[in-house]
Amino acid sequence: MSDNSGLAYGFVSRFNHWIIALAIIGMLAFGIYIEDFVPDGPQQGALLQTHKAIGVLVLAYGLWRVGWRLIKGFLAPAAPMPYWQDVISKVTHWVLIAGILVMPISGMMTSLFGGHDINVFGLFTIPGQTKIEWLSEFAEEVHGAAANIMIAFIVLHVLGALKHHVIDRDATLVRMTSGKSAR
Ligand code: HEM
Ligand code: HEM
16 A cells, blocks of 8 residues: 655555544543542552553554554654754654653563553453562653653654644645645
């Protein structure tokens, strides 16, 4: 199947981008809500089970989404821009790509090496491992730190997209929405 004409992202790339963008932003908000706004107790436990189950599905889709990008490659910038902006944009894309995998994997390691099963909506269960406390705690630290890093880079990413659209008036945003390669 053809995708990425060299000028615009193809349908698969655009579909994958927006599904995962929604999933990651939603899961960041969900995780923060559970940790910071729900008191410790059974309700928090139940919400965390849902967070974990969705997270495993996000990892499955994320593997396909990241794999597709690595195989197809990134497009060159939609319009010429200063070198430093090009560097920031590329670093941001790589951080986001890594985060799509690091977030769910670190979450799963927190649970599994904490000795807890992951039940994915009753469809299947990933069994908890023999408890390795330091590894579970390390993974939990990574999960929390990576969440903050993701939030910072997503903000930068969205501000960049808006700047290209509103100030530079180039095709950066539309080639990820409608797939048109020019405005
Ligand atoms: C798919 C991407 C995921 C995102 C964006 C995400 C995001 C978050 C966030 C923002 C928190 C709150 C952290 C804090 O306030 O310290 C959190 C907590 C948590 N998440 Fe996730 N999560 C994801 C996937 C997963 C998965 C797959 C699992 C396990 C199967 C998981 C297990 C946990 C656990 C156990 C906590 C509570 C412990 C902690 O403080 O880290 N998460 N998650
Ligand atoms: C509402 C929020 C978002 C907007 C408006 C947005 C916009 C864009 C745009 C316009 C591009 C194309 C850049 C170019 O052509 O050079 C892009 C690419 C990209 N975005 Fe986003 N994005 C958003 C959220 C996210 C999130 C949450 C993630 C990560 C989880 C993400 C990851 C990426 C990556 C990795 C690329 C590089 C191309 C690809 O692999 O899809 N974006 N984004």
